[in-house]
Amino acid sequence: MHDLAKKLIDKDMRALARGISYLENDHDDKLDILKDVHDQGKGAHIIGITGSPGAGKSSLVNRFIQYLRSKKLTVGIVAVDPTSPFSGGALLGDRVRMAEHFTDPGVYIRSMGTRGSLGGLARTTKEAIRLMDAYGFDVILVETVGVGQSELDIMKVADTTAVVLNPGSGDVVQVFKAGIMEIADLFIINKADLPGVSKLMTEIEGMLDLVKHDAPWRPPIAQTISTQNKGLAELWSLVEKHRSYLVESGEGERKKTRILQEEVLEVVHYELMKKIEEQNQHGSWREQIERREIDPYTAASSILLEFSEDRNDESTTKEG
Ligand SMILES: Nc1nc2c(ncn2[C@@H]2O[C@H](COP(=O)(O)OP(=O)(O)O)[C@@H](O)[C@H]2O)c(=O)[nH]1
Ligand SMILES: [Mg+2]
Known part of the structure; x- marks a missing residue:
């Protein structure tokens, strides 16, 4: 087993931090580490929190961490901010708010920005979750x-x-258009101290009638006021209810299978692209395209052909 994987599984937080950096930097050992930790998942409940900028996600997460800690649960946090110009991630305000958790060994917060995420933000984030x-x-x-x-x-x-x-x-309309309605397992009306809560409830229910009218799980709606620490227990109980649903219906396992299957293709896609790009860094097709001498499809076909021929050569050499 890779040393870093071993340390990380033994709850060495610095190894965890370094492991995530390996992911971001597309380190050569990355796949080995991921292989080693694959069977070591402890079955954390992974909660995605999404919403427009300013909706209060960070405030809510911050309060939710406190709530979960009061129940003696340990919490890993991945804050994904693709707009962030530096790999340090989150905005200064977030950092200050989160700072109180930095000394707690039961909490680990990691920000992910686009820079310093060579394998793509989505993939790196998913892998970081695996390490956590x-x-x-x-x-x-x-x-x-x-x-x-x-x-x-x-x-x-x-x-x-x-x-x-x-x-x-x-x-609500934005959410509906963006296809987020389909992936929502629950809704959180945050800033429930502001006027318009019941109108929003009605709007969400209306959308759910359209999108989820025959779904086995109808997303419930929680109300929170993160600035006043309100609604967190209710939120947690809805999360637990959803978790039970996932287990009892078998949907949790089915979902995990789908994710793993997709992941195989993602890794293959990424690693293949990387190899092809390395091999073709100075490919003559670049100039041919520039001079408009070749169409992209012919160029692609010849790269693929060249690549598979090289692979064949390699395996023949190995056999011989
Ligand atoms: N009135 C009110 N303001 C809130 C509430 N939660 C967050 N805010 C404020 O909303 C602003 C954006 O919060 P933030 O957590 O940074 O939002 P994010 O961009 O979704 O992470 C901040 O000024 C918060 O103080 C709430 O429940 N009620
Ligand atoms: Mg935020």
């Missing part, structure tokens, strides 16, 4: 801004996806 699960947190919270395909991708690995909305924001 192998480390053994009881709960893993993933905060993402609810925009774009990569966010939806990340959310697919969550056991429970929570969508944060605010009263009076007109978010």
Whole structure:
């Protein structure tokens, strides 16, 4: 077993941090580490928290950490901010708010930005969650801004996806359009101290009637006021209810299978692309395209052909 994997499984937090850096930097040992930890997942409940910027996700996560800690549960947090210009991730405000947890050994917070994520933000984030699960947190919270395909991708690995909305924001239509309605397992009306809560409830229920009218799980709606520490126990009880549903219906296992199957293809895709790109860094097709001498399809076909011929050569050499 890779030394880092072993340490991480033995609850060495620095090894966890280094492991995630390996993922971000696409370190040569990355796949070995992931292989080693694969069977070591401790079954953390992964909760994705998504919603527009300013919806109060970070405030909520911060309070939720406190709540979970009061129940003696350990918590890993991945804050995904693709807009963040530095790999340190989260905004300064988030950092200050989160700072109180930095000295608690039962909490580990990691921000992921686009930079310093060579394998792609979504993939790196999913892998980071794997490492956190192998480390053994009881709960893993993933905060993402609810925009774009990569966010939806990340959310697919969550056991429970929570969508944060605010009263009076007109978010519901956005959420509906972005395809987030389909992946939502529960809704959180945060800033429930503001006017318009019951109107928002009605809007969400209306959307659910359209999208989830015959679904076996109808997403419930929690109300929170994160600035006043309100609604957290209710939120947690809804998460637990969803978790029971996943176990009892078998949907949790089916979902895990789908995720693993997809992951195989993702890794193959990424590693193949990397190899092809390495091999073709100075491919003559680049100039041919520039001079418009070749069409992209012919170029692609010849790269694929060249690549598979090289592979064949390699295996023949090995056999001989
Ligand atoms: N009134 C009210 N404001 C809130 C609540 N939760 C968060 N906020 C405020 O909303 C703003 C954005 O919060 P933040 O957690 O950074 O949102 P994020 O972008 O979704 O992570 C901050 O000024 C918070 O103080 C709430 O429950 N009620
Ligand atoms: Mg935030």
